[in-house]
Amino acid sequence: MTQTALRAAAIAGTGSFLPERIVTNDDLAAELATRGIETSDTWITERTGIRQRHLAERGVATSDLATEAARRALADAGVQADELDLIIVATSTPDFVFPSTACLVQAKLGNKGAAAFDVQAVCSGFVYAMSTADAFVRAGRARCALVIGAEVFSRILDWNDRGTCVLFGDGAGAVVLKAADAPGILAAELHADGSQMNILCAAGNVAYGEVTGDPFLRMDGQAVFKQAVNVLEKSARQVCADAGLTLADVDWLVPHQANVRILNMLARKLDVSLDKVVVTLDRHANTSAASVPLALDAARRDGRIKSGHVVLMQGVGGGFTWGSVLARMS
Template sequence: MTYSRILGTGSYLPDTILTNAMLAERVETSDEWIVSRTGIHARHIAADDQKTSDLAYQASVKALESAGIAATDLDMIIVATTTPDMVFPSAACLLQEKLNVPGIPAFDVQAVCAGFMFALATADSYIKSGMAKQVLVVGAEVMSRVLDWDDRRTCVLFGDGAGAMVVGKSDAPGIMHVKLAADGRYQGILNTPAQIAGGKIQGIPYLHMDGPAVFKFAVKALSDIAEKTLAEAGVEQSAVDWLVPHQANLRIIESTAKHLGLSMDKVIVTLPQQGNTSAASIPLAFDHAVRDGKIQRDQTVLLEGIGGGFAWGAVLLRY
């Protein structure tokens, strides 16, 4: 039987760090207010000349090095992002050009903060079907560019960054089970509703979020999909070595872990110094945990994320 397995990981964070104290100088807020409600202390912000594909490239180079393969060995590139460089071509095609690997399929997946789950599931399907052997999967975002810096409810939450995985064909189990979901009826509580028409921006080009509504939905949706993923895979909760959740809000992460009966010692948390990096948050957290020696080979890891749409998903894997 053919499986897909993570061969290598990489990540990248821009050099500029925006702390809560620095934010308090430009908007009515405080370090105590932000930390008590979100768990976030700081976030990284892309330079003016950095675009999503630039961040993706830096993370990809590290992932390829970790996997021990060259970019020319790839069969496909998938980028999960909601903040691409431009309307088109895709960030994946721009990343492909930077990696100098013309010809192979390259495309974006848009499911906001759940995007990496959808991209990883897509790579898994291509590999298991025999249509690809080695796929580069990237989550990359410059969320700072869709924030209203006068809105303290949202501007304190997000940061920029990229995370990448090289996923390859394997005879040993790697990705064990995937479960995805979406419900467009909730589009109004988390969105960026602008569009380009006639050379002008129509609608509001800033991220809008109904925080309490998102929190309530996210806790239930993430807990439910995690339980269903484990049940359908026939894996007990006690067998999970690590939970790598979307890094959105520490209270959501703690609530989900509690619902699953997992100690926070088994949860990878990078939120305090990175903020919510949307589709990049899970691969960023995973790579940092691997490089810190926490996540090790042959351990069982559960990934889960939720984003605007709503779209949400979970991936159970053996690293």
């Protein structure tokens, strides 16, 4: 990477990719029933707003989904893979212990030489990655960055735990950030509280040639719910203040897609109309680090998010982590 003058970062393109296989709540309820586990479309829809999720077939890895989303974002931005000088993948379900999923994506895209690394902040991963890429661009250490959120969360779910397995899906979303004269990224703020690691974790690892600990996602749903609403509200107010804007200036809220009741409560606390909240969790479920870029791309492509709009992206999840990125769309 070469050192250049300070500058701003702007969103030049977005893309996303979902595995083909759709599993509805009814499909899932029928599958779980074969193992004596009871759930229903009514319970899942009423408690979460989720109606279906996309699940990757065995053998399809995070880097596969990430690469497809990246290709679409590059095409949208009119950028060639060899123009990239920074690739960041936010994921908690990497293909390997190492190399990073970002390096695998780089190879699949045919880029050589860009810096490439993963960011691990679970469902806050995409806002962590965007904030990192923005800092690289503003510091003059990158000119053209690819930021991806990609997950195959289906691989770390305990499919015998109805309290978690109904909540998640697989997918990927990507953004191309380019150096620009005027800021696209207006402000960003990130936080973590590691003392709350136990409310949402997958506390397993690979060591001595075997899996150690518990490789499945575990969650205290009610604790996560309460924390999520609180921290997202505070973070939304802070990032707007940092940018010298108010919530009234925000055209679209693109929050992490976990539970529609969290989004409704957040909108009420922030006094933001529900019409301004992008919701994709009904179709995608919770895709962790992929949820925000998937929602951003969906709302851009269906024409809701337009050039000049101010978009507030928010992540929250395991760690416990949370954060926001405020952007004006190019």
